[in-house]
Amino acid sequence: MRIALGSDERSRLTDFVEAELRRRGHDVELFGPPAGDSSPWPDVAAAVAERVAQGESDEGVLFCWTGTGVSIAANKVPGIRAALCADAETARGARTWNQANVLCMSLAGTSEEVARGILDAWFSAEADAGEEENVEKVNALDRRYRAPFRARPAGKNSVGKGSKD
Numbered sequence: 001m002r003i004a005l006g007s008d009e010r011s012r013l014t015d016f017v018e019a020e021l022r023r024r025g026h027d028v029e030l031f032g033p034p035a036g037d038s039s040p041w042p043d044v045a046a047a048v049a050e051r052v053a054q055g056e057s058d059e060g061v062l063f064c065w066t067g068t069g070v071s072i073a074a075n076k077v078p079g080i081r082a083a084l085c086a087d088a089e090t091a092r093g094a095r096t097w098n099q100a101n102v103l104c105m106s107l108a109g110t111s112e113e114v115a116r117g118i119l120d121a122w123f124s125a126e127a128d129a130g131e132e133e134n135v136e137k138v139n140a141l142d143r144r145y146r147a148p149f150r151a152r153p154a155g156k157n158s159v160g161k162g163s164k165d
Contacts, residue, residue: 004051006031007063008041008070009107014063016112017105020119021061029057045073045082052101053079060102067106074102078146081138087114088121095125099135 003026007014010033021028029051031037032044039047041064051057060082062070067084074082082102083094086109094100103122105115 001025001059002027002029002057004029004031004048004057004060005034005062006039006044006048006060006070007034007107008032008039008044008065009063010034011063011107013105013107013110013112013115017061017063017115017119020116024119024123041069042073045070046077049074049077049080049082049102053077058101062102062104063107064104065106065108067104067109071102071104074104078142085118085122086110088117091118092121092125095122096128097131097134098138099127099131 003021005014005018005021005028014034018028018030018034031047032039045062045064048057048060048062052060060074060080062074062082064070067086071082071084074080080102081094081098081100082104083090083098083100084104084106085091085094086106091103094103103118105118110118
């Protein structure tokens with residue numbers, strides 16, 4: 001499997017996860033400081049998410065101090081389902097029920113032992129066919145809200161209805 005791995009800083013954890021992914025037989029492409037580049041977290045998240053969305057990587061792994069910033073930024077890229085996972089059960093659920101394709105972790109709060117468990121759960125989980133309807137509902141939301149603002153269907157929750165901007 002081709003994995004895009006990025007972080008806004010290189011750390012013992014990013015090195016550990018890179019080595020662990022390679023040990024598991026994955027091809028790993030690095031982004032940001034792990035690749036020797038100085039990049040802020042939004043840029044790293046966009047680069048990894050774009051690789052996954054374009055099919056150049058099968059999945060992505062992202063890190064920032066809390067993991068929140070990279071997960072928010074990655075989820076701005078159409079087709080990305082980034083999940084911030086602090087434990088193995090969250091990672092398993094993100095893959096099983098949400099079909100997540102980008103794993104996000106906190107540099108501040110994730111130990112190597114916890115990261116190993118998260119990776120075990122992430123790569124062993126399979127999509128639950130019973131969740132397809134829910135996954136499609138999320139896909140429909142993605143399509144609806146990624147449409148140009150003026151092209152969005154009007155509804156009781158429409159923002160800016162009648163606005164000139």
